[in-house]
Amino acid sequence: MTDRTRHNGHPLGSWLLRQRQRAADGRIEPVRITALNALDPHWNPSWPLAWQRAYHRARAATASGTLTSSERRWIRTQAQLWDSLSPAQQQLLAHLGMTGPATVPTQARTTARHYPPGEGLPHARAYATLHGHLAVSIHAHQDGFPLGRWLVQQRRKARSGQLSARTLQELTVLDPWWNPLWPFTWQRNYHVHRTLAAAGGPVPEVLRRWADRQITQWDRLHPHQQALLTTAASLLLRDTDGKSTRRVWRSGARSSA
Numbered sequence: 721m722t723d724r725t726r727h728n729g730h731p732l733g734s735w736l737l738r739q740r741q742r743a744a745d746g747r748i749e750p751v752r753i754t755a756l757n758a759l760d761p762h763w764n765p766s767w768p769l770a771w772q773r774a775y776h777r778a779r780a781a782t783a784s785g786t787l788t789s790s791e792r793r794w795i796r797t798q799a800q801l802w803d804s805l806s807p808a809q810q811q812l813l814a815h816l817g818m819t820g821p822a823t824v825p826t827q828a829r830t831t832a833r834h835y836p837p838g839e840g841l842p843h844a845r846a847y848a849t850l851h852g853h854l855a856v857s858i859h860a861h862q863d864g865f866p867l868g869r870w871l872v873q874q875r876r877k878a879r880s881g882q883l884s885a886r887t888l889q890e891l892t893v894l895d896p897w898w899n900p901l902w903p904f905t906w907q908r909n910y911h912v913h914r915t916l917a918a919a920g921g922p923v924p925e926v927l928r929r930w931a932d933r934q935i936t937q938w939d940r941l942h943p944h945q946q947a948l949l950t951t952a953a954s955l956l957l958r959d960t961d962g963k964s965t966r967r968v969w970r971s972g973a974r975s976s977a
Contacts, residue, residue: 722773740764746936766942767809767901770879775812782816793881806901806942840870841890854895855904855911875899902942910948 725733739756742748743764756763765772774794781787787795798805798813802820805813843862848854860868874891877883878899891898900907913927923931934941934949941949 736763740769744933744937746933762808762812765808766940766945767806768879768903771809771901774879775809779815790880794879797878797881804901804944809901840865840867840874841887843867844871844891844894848894851911851915852895853911854891854898855907857908871898875904897944897948900944902945906945 721733721736723733723737724731739748739752740763743753762772774791778787778791778795781791795816795818798809799818799820802810802818810818843865844854844867847856847860847862847867854871856862856868856871858868858872860866874883874887875898878888897907909927909930913923913931916923916927934945938946
């Protein structure tokens with residue numbers, strides 16, 4: 721449901737938004753999490769909520785036989801991205817009859833439309849060359865070009881199945897996680913924290929708290945998020961004074977002293 725959804729006059733959508741925010745901050749009661757999980761195991765998914773909403777629209781349309789062209793494109797996109805989806809997402813897609821990337825074949829078209837890659841790609845290449853990623857803020861510019869806003873547009877197109885295959889491929893080569901399955905703010909925080917820690921400078925308190933939450937919420941992270949954090953553990957565990965605090969990564973990932 722959307723943030724504006726109401727049920728029997730109650731602002732259920734905004735209430736659930738607050739519960740997700742409280743869960744992200746570690747301020748929600750365990751009994752409430754248990755109750756919400758019993759109603760919907762994926763009420764607070766580790767992937768973007770927009771994906772979850774698109775899934776439920778596609779599932780309802782599939783059941784009623786009223787799939788639109790937009791929903792069909794979304795399903796085809798999930799088939800193309802199958803290997804990057806979490807196991808839980810793959811299980812959900814099984815309800816749509818999908819069992820792997822070959823489930824929804826790409827059909828040949830006699831009137832194929834060719835999309836230009838867009839003027840943002842050269843600037844994306846330049847930024848990725850300098851920084852090693854594309855987790856830029858929405859206000860970021862590269863050589864005067866509004867790269868941040870352009871990338872937001874490309875992510876929206878990718879999630880709706882409207883991004884050209886060439887642009888999708890080129891951006892993925894530059895940064896495999898330019899359009900992550902989890903909230904983009906997480907990816908942005910990860911790279912900002914890692915950059916600051918690698919430079920040996922002070923890490924703001926808000927980012928240190930963010931790093932702490934990754935440990936306490938380890939089991940709820942996507943496996944690829946866990947892999948990113950494990951790779952950068954020596955940096956993410958560094959205190960602002962350059963010393964390391966002993967923390968244990970869950971699932972036996974690692975511990976640092």
